[in-house]
Amino acid sequence: MEISFIEILMLIIGFYLFFTVIKIDGRVKGIKYTLDQISKQAGIPENPVNNELRELISQGDDVKAVKKVRETLGLSLVEGKQYIDALKAENK
Incomplete structure (x- = not known):
């Protein structure tokens, strides 16, 4: 079974997108935590x-x-x- 260049390229792109989504998810959680802390200190209901x-x-x-x-x-x-x-x- 031979793997074509397109299949390898799609696999690389898939891994890149997967790790990018994980990285973005971490950033969003950090931003949410920061916003929660700010809203508590500012007294926002x-x-x-x-x-x-x-x-x-x-x-x-x-x-x-x-x-x-x-x-x-x-x-x-x-x-x-x-x-x-x-x-x-x-x-x-």
């Missing part, structure tokens, strides 16, 4: 939807809470679940 989400969580409607946070904040399913899990963890 949290997102108003959080109160509604906490109410849904207290009623045991985690699925509805994930759906609401996804619709409101435009998060993916995984990000929405992580957001709800973080709200649940702060109430423990």
